[in-house]
Amino acid sequence: MSESHNLPQNATFEQIGEVLRNHQSFVLISHVRPDGDAIGSQIALGYSLLAAGKSVRLINEDGLPDNLAFMAGAEKIERPPAEPLEVEVAIALDTAAKPRMGDRALHAASKAKIWLNIDHHLSNPKYGDLNLIDSTSPATGQILYQLITALDLPFPAETRDAIYVAVSTDTGSFQYSQTTAATYEMAADLLRRGVDVGTLNSKIYDNHPYRRVELMRALLNTLERSPDGLVAHWDLRDKTRLDLALLPEDSEGLIDIIRAIRGVQLAVFFEELVDGKIRVSMRSKDRRVDVCKIALEFGGGGHALAAGIRMKGPLEEAKPLVLAAIRRHIEAAGL
Numbered sequence: 362m363s364e365s366h367n368l369p370q371n372a373t374f375e376q377i378g379e380v381l382r383n384h385q386s387f388v389l390i391s392h393v394r395p396d397g398d399a400i401g402s403q404i405a406l407g408y409s410l411l412a413a414g415k416s417v418r419l420i421n422e423d424g425l426p427d428n429l430a431f432m433a434g435a436e437k438i439e440r441p442p443a444e445p446l447e448v449e450v451a452i453a454l455d456t457a458a459k460p461r462m463g464d465r466a467l468h469a470a471s472k473a474k475i476w477l478n479i480d481h482h483l484s485n486p487k488y489g490d491l492n493l494i495d496s497t498s499p500a501t502g503q504i505l506y507q508l509i510t511a512l513d514l515p516f517p518a519e520t521r522d523a524i525y526v527a528v529s530t531d532t533g534s535f536q537y538s539q540t541t542a543a544t545y546e547m548a549a550d551l552l553r554r555g556v557d558v559g560t561l562n563s564k565i566y567d568n569h570p571y572r573r574v575e576l577m578r579a580l581l582n583t584l585e586r587s588p589d590g591l592v593a594h595w596d597l598r599d600k601t602r603l604d605l606a607l608l609p610e611d612s613e614g615l616i617d618i619i620r621a622i623r624g625v626q627l628a629v630f631f632e633e634l635v636d637g638k639i640r641v642s643m644r645s646k647d648r649r650v651d652v653c654k655i656a657l658e659f660g661g662g663g664h665a666l667a668a669g670i671r672m673k674g675p676l677e678e679a680k681p682l683v684l685a686a687i688r689r690h691i692e693a694a695g696l
């Protein structure tokens with residue numbers, strides 16, 4: 362990534378448009394353990410650029426997760442090739458910090474002359490040459506919708522459906538407080554353009570593998586709630602992952618189960634990762650407790666109400682550190 366001019370300001374749509382128009386070859390990357398907004402954003406912008414006659418590669422460090430394989434255009438998502446790609450422009454999508462793209466993905470994009478950084482994470486330090494960071498947007502997919510329509514770029518069916526999936530998954534099906542009138546207006550426009558909501562929603566939400574339900578059962582057995590009822594947390598150990606032959610995406614969204622408990626203001630999910638690190642997922646229901654700030658204390662990031670950390674293990678050491686930080690923030694907020 363070029364160190365020369367780290368712009369503190371956002372680029373305009375027109376400046377981004379100029380880069381897209383004036384170059385021919387692109388690599389689009391999103392974050393490790395990609396979610397619907399990550400893959401959806403890659404497909405959305407990728408297929409628009411393909412329809413505009415560009416050469417486009419869609420790279421993700423972890424490849425395409427099973428739960429998103431239904432998406433039209435998903436077959437273009439590749440794991441990083443060993444050799445750097447001959448591309449002019451690299452575009453980071455939905456990725457809060459540069460290392461979150463993964464080492465192999467960054468290596469694959471290392472010959473790019475220009476980096477665009479399009480994202481909605483509050484903690485994004487604007488690591489691109491041109492940045493389009495809108496932390497008021499509930500999903501990167503919604504920023505891309507605005508960009509693609511403003512620049513009058515092609516809007517093929519893959520782009521249309523991918524934007525719907527990106528925004529639906531990042532807003533908890535259009536429920537979270539960041540969902541705005543613009544989000545619903547966008548959704549209405551996507552429907553007018555032909556999105557089949559019933560079929561898409563069924564593929565996103567009613568199609569879980571049985572092992573995910575078994576995981577839920579295992580997680581519930583580890584559930585703990587603080588005496589004041591404000592914090593609920595559970596953990597996923599190596600043994601459960603191996604016993605149930607879990608894939609990383611199987612736990613996606615399960616934290617919403619404990620977030621939904623009455624009285625709980627902070628939900629925390631601890632997970633032992635294959636590499637020995639600990640993944641921490643946090644959700645807040647109270648704006649006064651900003652989980653992004655807590656995550657930043659441990660080198661993580663995210664949004665005020667949803668954030669994450671990857672930290673040093675073992676779980677027995679990581680867990681009390683995070684829970685103590687959460688307690689500090691709860692007390693400081695006067696909850």
Ligand code: AMP
Nearest residue numbers: 457642643661662663667668669670671
């Ligand atoms: P998750 O709990 O994994 O669903 O993540 C919640 C939000 O925090 C998402 O927007 C993530 O992109 C962001 N996030 C998760 N983990 C990290 C991390 N290690 N560093 C920065 N942002 C993260």
Ligand code: MN
Nearest residue numbers: 396398399455
């Ligand atoms: Mn994401």
Ligand code: MN
Nearest residue numbers: 398455501531
């Ligand atoms: Mn997102």
